[in-house]
Amino acid sequence: MKIGESLGLIRERFSSAGIEEAPLEAELLMRHVLKLDAVAFLNNLGRELPSEQERLIDSLAACRLSGKPLAYITGKREFYGLEFVINPSVLIPRPETEHLVEKTLEIASRMRSPAIADIGTGSGAIAISLALNLPQAWIYATDISPEALELARLNARQHKVESRITFLLGDLTAPLPEPVDMLIANLPYVKSLDCATSPEPHLALDGGVEGLDVIERLCGSLHGKLKAGGWVLLEIGQGQEERVKRLLSAALPFAQIGTIKDLAGIERVVWGRIDDIII
Numbered sequence: 001m002k003i004g005e006s007l008g009l010i011r012e013r014f015s016s017a018g019i020e021e022a023p024l025e026a027e028l029l030m031r032h033v034l035k036l037d038a039v040a041f042l043n044n045l046g047r048e049l050p051s052e053q054e055r056l057i058d059s060l061a062a063c064r065l066s067g068k069p070l071a072y073i074t075g076k077r078e079f080y081g082l083e084f085v086i087n088p089s090v091l092i093p094r095p096e097t098e099h100l101v102e103k104t105l106e107i108a109s110r111m112r113s114p115a116i117a118d119i120g121t122g123s124g125a126i127a128i129s130l131a132l133n134l135p136q137a138w139i140y141a142t143d144i145s146p147e148a149l150e151l152a153r154l155n156a157r158q159h160k161v162e163s164r165i166t167f168l169l170g171d172l173t174a175p176l177p178e179p180v181d182m183l184i185a186n187l188p189y190v191k192s193l194d195c196a197t198s199p200e201p202h203l204a205l206d207g208g209v210e211g212l213d214v215i216e217r218l219c220g221s222l223h224g225k226l227k228a229g230g231w232v233l234l235e236i237g238q239g240q241e242e243r244v245k246r247l248l249s250a251a252l253p254f255a256q257i258g259t260i261k262d263l264a265g266i267e268r269v270v271w272g273r274i275d276d277i278i279i
C-alpha cells in the first residue's frame with residue numbers, strides 16, 4: 001500500500017469514529033511513525049509503506065480509536081508554534097490558551113524586566129512560550145503535581161530556557177518567594193461531572209461541582225502576591241466570566257477588571273490590574 005492510500009484509510013476511520021480533526025490527526029499520527037515533517041510527508045505520499053510501519057500505524061490508530069488522545073500516543077503537541085513533550089500526567093495544551101500568552105506578551109513587552117508567575121504550569125507550555133518571547137522577563141512556574149513539574153522542566157531544558165524559569169512545587173501562589181508583576185493561570189475550571197471520564201488528569205481539569213473551586217481559591221490567595229500596578233490573567237470556561245469577575249473584584253477591590261474573547265467569540269480570559277496600591 002502507498003503512504004497516501006494508508007492516509008486516506010486512517011482519515012476515514014477517524015472521521016467515521018467522530019474524531020473532530022480527523023484529517024489532521026491522521027496525518028500527525030502517520031508522520032510520527034514515518035518520522036517525516038509536513039513537507040517531506042507530502043513529497044512521499046506516492047511511496048510504498050513498509051509493512052512494519054503499516055502494522056505500527058494500524059496499532060496506534062486502534063489506540064486512538066479506543067479514546068486515547070493523539071498527544072499521549074505521539075508524546076508531543078504543538079503550542080504557540082513550539083513543540084512540547086506531553087505525557088498523561090499533564091493537560092494537553094489547548095489552542096485557546098494561546099490568547100492568555102498573547103495578552104501577557106502584549107502587556108509584559110512594555111515592562112522593563114517583569115517577574116511573571118504561571119500558576120498550574122502543567123507541561124510548561126505557557127511559561128516556556130513567555131520565556132522564549134520575553135528575554136527580559138523572569139518566570140516562576142508552579143504546580144501541585146511533581147510529575148507535571150518534572151515534565152515542564154524537561155520542556156524548558158529542550159527549549160533552552162531552564163535557567164530563566166524557577167519551578168516551584170506547591171499549592172497555587174503559596175510557593176512564590178516574592179510579589180510579581182504578572183500572575184497568569186490556566187487552572188482547572190471544568191465541572192466535576194463533565195470531566196469524570198476524561199483521559200486527562202483530573203487534577204488538571206476538575207474545578208469542583210460548579211467548576212470554579214480552584215479559581216476561587218486562587219483569587220483568595222492573591223493578597224501580597226502582586227506588585228503595585230500588577231496584573232492577573234485567568235483563563236476561564238464558557239459562561240464563567242461574570243462569576244470570575246466577581247471573585248477577582250472581591251480579591252482586588254481597587255483593580256480594573258476586564259475580559260478577552262477567543263476566536264470563537266467566547267469570553268476566555270478575565271484580567272485584573274491593580275493601580276498603585278499594594279495589596
Ligand SMILES: C[S@@+](CC[C@H](N)C(=O)[O-])C[C@H]1O[C@@H](n2cnc3c(N)ncnc32)[C@H](O)[C@@H]1O
Pocket residue numbers: 090091092093094097119120121122123124125126142143144145148170171172186187188189203204205214
Ligand atoms: C488546566 S491545567 C493547565 C496546564 C497548563 N498551564 C496549560 O495551560 O496547558 C491545570 C494545571 O494546574 C495544576 N493544579 C491544579 N490544582 C493546583 C493547585 N492547587 N496548585 C497548583 N497547581 C494546581 C494541575 O496539576 C495542572 O497542571
